[in-house]
Amino acid sequence: MIPPIEPLSPFEVFRTPIQIRRFTDGFYLNGIWQEGSQVVLNTVLITGNVVHITYNGVSLASIPFTINLATTMALIQAALLAQPNVEQVNISTDNKTITVIPLPPNLSVVNSFTVTGGASQPLVTISNSPTIIASTASVQPLGKDVKLVPEGRRDSAEFKFYTSTEIFGITTQNPDQVTVLKAPFTGIVYEVININDWQNNANFNITNHYKFVALRLHPLPGVL
The missing domain is CATH 2.40.30 (Elongation Factor Tu (Ef-tu); domain 3)
Known part of the structure; x- marks a missing residue:
């Protein structure tokens, strides 16, 4: 044997x-609890910052701070919306929270969201649901x-x-x-x-x- x-x-x-x-970290958006990903910055982006995102295992093109804060956040939103099976990307009014909602039953996973360059960089917290x-x-x-x-x-x-x-x-x-x-x-x-x-x-x-x-x-x- x-x-x-x-x-x-x-x-x-x-x-x-x-x-x-495991559905434990859903996000309240548009009046309902939804599954997806959420990135929270402790301060807004500033001139000189460069954002690097890996989403669902794919490294996106780096996004430098461009013109002003609103333009830069719109570029981040567009980059995430361009990914497969993404239904919605929401930017909070204070420009510190980015929420990604996938098309069901697909998953949304922000693997990494880092900021380099500039005089300072925000601290970043990432949550993905479901786990x-x-x-x-x-x-x-x-x-x-x-x-x-x-x-x-x-x-x-x-x-x-x-x-x-x-x-x-x-x-x-x-x-x-x-x-x-x-x-x-x-x-x-x-x-x-x-x-x-x-x-x-x-x-x-x-x-x-x-x-x-x-x-x-x-x-x-x-x-x-």
Whole structure:
């Protein structure tokens, strides 16, 4: 028997990659809470400043302070709006806060926003929502529930997750969404509806252990 490349615990053998979307830092804009990115400067930009932005992993062309503050902020806004899947870029009236809202279901991530040059540079705070957490879990079908709705019938599938990563579910205002990245569950999105602590088993070599029951968010193929 050929030994595994690296030793795996019994639990890890059945692990499937998952992606957790954690909605914790949304932004109030246009009268509603929205997901996206927000950059906050503690002071406004000044003559000589040069802005360097990396957005969704792409380094944008540097933006020097041009003519006046309003013109410079408009150039920053235009540069971000030109990126794929960006729905809106808002500049606050005090020119210190930049909010980027993507077209759903795309993500908006300001990886970096730095300012160089000039007599001084503002301190920059970046927030991105949702937060993306890569993890793994053992995923098992639990059952299917069929409900009658006005337009016909709606099937919902429930699944069990066993993972060492805590997932925020029904006890929070904005439950995490979990996407499974491996067949046969590839691309399915779930929301946790029940959480149980599962006592650690020394054989698993895992510090924390959680059992979740999750509901598939999308209808099953072929049904309403």
